[in-house]
Amino acid sequence: MKDVLYVEWVPAGTLIKVLVGFFSLLSLCILFITIAVGVAIQHPFLIIVLASPLAFVLVVFWNYRGIRIKVNNKKLLVYYGLFNCKRVLIADIVSCEPTKASFGRYGGVGIRYGTEGSWAYTTSLGNAVKIILRKGKPFVFSSNNPEKICSIINQMKGVS
Numbered sequence: 798m799k800d801v802l803y804v805e806w807v808p809a810g811t812l813i814k815v816l817v818g819f820f821s822l823l824s825l826c827i828l829f830i831t832i833a834v835g836v837a838i839q840h841p842f843l844i845i846v847l848a849s850p851l852a853f854v855l856v857v858f859w860n861y862r863g864i865r866i867k868v869n870n871k872k873l874l875v876y877y878g879l880f881n882c883k884r885v886l887i888a889d890i891v892s893c894e895p896t897k898a899s900f901g902r903y904g905g906v907g908i909r910y911g912t913e914g915s916w917a918y919t920t921s922l923g924n925a926v927k928i929i930l931r932k933g934k935p936f937v938f939s940s941n942n943p944e945k946i947c948s949i950i951n952q953m954k955g956v957s
Contacts, residue, residue, distance in 0.1 A: 803868040803949050807939045809861070810921025813906060817858045824851035861907065864920055864939055868949055873928070875938045877918040881908060883936060891929045893950040895943035898925040903937075911937065 828847045831837045837844045865876040873890070875883040898919045903909040909917045915935035919925065926943045928936045928950075940946055 800870045801867060802870065803866070803946060805866040805940060805942060805946075806863055807866065807920050807941055808863040809858070810906060813858075813921070817854060820854055821851060824848075824854075861920075864918055866938065866940060866946065868946065870953070873950065875918055875936075877908065877938075881918065883916075883918065883938075885928060885930065885936065887950065887953050889931045890950060890954060891931055893929075893947040893954075894927050895947055896925050896927040896937060898922050898937060898939060911935075 824847065828837075828844070828851070831843060831847060837847075860878040865874075867874040867876075871887060873883075873885045873887065875885075877883075898906075898917060898921075900922055902911050902913065903917050903919060903922075906919045906921060909919060911917055913935075915927070915937050917925070917937040918939065919937070920939045924940055924943050925937050926940050926946050928938075930936065
């Protein structure tokens, strides 16, 4: 990417990591107990049934483990997993402002639709950036440095 002005990685929040870890540990314990008791030997399909939810949760967590943000001279790119990338031309941005992603507004973390009509990519509740676009719905994404991102975008827009 040409002339990268800002790059940031925003990892998943602690609560999400704890929940995934707890579910994974619980699933592994159940799987090992069924193998140790011998039930899985009598019914090998049971191993697949018990391991599938664990594999699914781990793949989904790996895919949505964080947000990658890039800003260059022409666009803002926000990647959330392999299949979710928001590309916004700087020229299409009306305003940029730091905000807070709250549970009341988005109902959790992930790819969310806000109560005020915005789309959000959030890894945790807290610091975020709100982009108002010329066309379409506002876009909000988690960031550790929302003031810095907004400062860069507003400088490019000529807004102080």
